[in-house]
Amino acid sequence: MSRLSCEVGGFYTEEIRESGRRTGFRLITLDGRQGVLAHVDIRRAPHISKYGVDLAVLDYIGVDCLMRAIEEKDVVIIDEIGPM
Template sequence: MAQSKTAFLLTGRPGCGKTTLIHRLAEDLGVPTGGFYTEEIRRGGRREGFALTTLDGQTVTMASVHSPSRRRVSKYGVDLEAIDGVGVPAIERATARAALVVIDEIGKMELFSNRFRQAVLSALESGKLVLGSIMLAPHP
């Protein structure tokens, strides 16, 4: 079993700049990159959920206050199909084809998915450079 060359996992409070730093590092490294990042969905100044966006441009709602899902983190219903159908394949494609695998973030919502957990472990064992973020404390 191969080990990741290096895994950089950032942690910090929400809004401290983890995603911004990950974007800048990925750009500055100038190597083939794949994976995904998450961002807040805000309406009227209020956070209503979280979007998952792949580095090749797919975006889905991963969690929402309006979701009927029984899988919940705080007030957000988690869409496991979005994670398994878009997030996991993005990690798998990056692990197979890219030099840098971006996983932003590895958090409670994403960890509802067994496939997500396996994709993260596979990326870490792949010998590829992995850049990601992990939750510091309970969030949201």
């Protein structure tokens, strides 16, 4: 992405691993903000599979990032959307 001659915004997810096993996912924006999006230790609803999802992270980091990118950037990146 650093070789693109356009403005890029968006986010990606990264596995959280503890003792060699996947325990959750971190949401990371291309401008450096991040939060724990889903984790086995999040007990409140909603859940996707074994992961509790923090809707505040999705809303205040993920959605905010996308809204800004749509308004201000040439390209919007969302990686990855798929099964947890």
